[in-house]
Amino acid sequence: MSSIIRRAMLGAWVVLGLSLGHSAIANAENFGQISYKDDVRPIFELRCLECHTNNGPGVVGSGLNMETYEDLMRGTRFGPVIIPGNAMVSNLNVLVEGRAGIRMPHNRKRLTTCETAILRDWVNQGARNN
Template sequence: MTWVNVGCISAGRLALSPIFWTSYREEAGNLRKGFHMRRRLLVLGGAIFLAIGGTIGYGILNSSGQVCAAQAKASFSEDVMPIFVGRCFSCHQPGGQGNEKSGLDLSTYEGVMRGTKMGKMVIPGDPEGSNLMWLLDWRGAPETHMPLGKKKLSICDRDAIRAWIREGAKNN
C-alpha cells in the first residue's frame, strides 16, 4: 500500500499519510483506554456507594430505636434502683433463686456493693472492669447472660448503670 499526503484523492478515496494514520490509531487507543477507565471509575463509585448505603441501612435497621436522655449525674436511687426493681428483683432479692445461687442481693445499695460469693460485682469508676456490666452486656457464656432467660436490658438501662459505676457508684 502506498501512502500519499493528506488531502490527496486517489481513486475517489481520501488517502492518509503514515503520520496521520499513526496518530489516528493512538487517538483511538486512548479513547478506548479512557472509556475503560471511566467504566472502572463508575463501577468503583457504585461499589463505594453501595457499601456506604448498606452500612447506613444496616445501622438503621438494627438500631434499637431508643434515644437515651443525657443525664447530669447518675443516681443510684433514681436511675439504677428502678432498673433493678423492674428487671432483677425477681431473682436477686433475699430468698430469690439468683440470690441463693450467687449470693447477689440487688435490693439494697449495700447488697450491690457487697457482690457475690465469688467477689465484687461493681468496681467504682470502672464499668468495663465491673462484673455486673460484663453480665448485663452478655459478654460471657449464655448461662451467664443477665437477666437469665429474659430479654437483654435496653441500651439506655445498661448505659445508666454504666454511668453510675463510672461516676464512682455512689449511694445517692
C-alpha cells in the first residue's frame, strides 16, 4: 500500500474517531442540571445504602454513611469522598468508575454507564443538595 493511501486512511480514521468522541461527549452532557433528590439519591438507594447506612459494613469499614446528603458530604474517617466541582479526584467517582484497585459496590452489580455519568456530572456541577 502506498504511503499516500496509508496517510489518507489514517486521516479518515482520525476524523472518524474525533467525530465519535465529540458525539459521546455531547451525549454525556445532555443530562442538564442534575438533582441530588431526583437523580443521585435514587442511585444511592439502589446501589449503596445496603452497606453504607447505620452500622452497615460500609460504615463500619470506612465510616462512610450515605443515608443523608450531610452524611455523604462528611465523608469517611480517612477524608472526604466528594470534591465538589471535581469528579476526577472525588473518591466516590474514582471508586464507582473502577479507577482504583477496588470498585464499588463490592460484590454487587456495577453501576451502569448512565448512573456513573449522572454521579460524575452531579459532582462536576458542584454536588449540590438540590
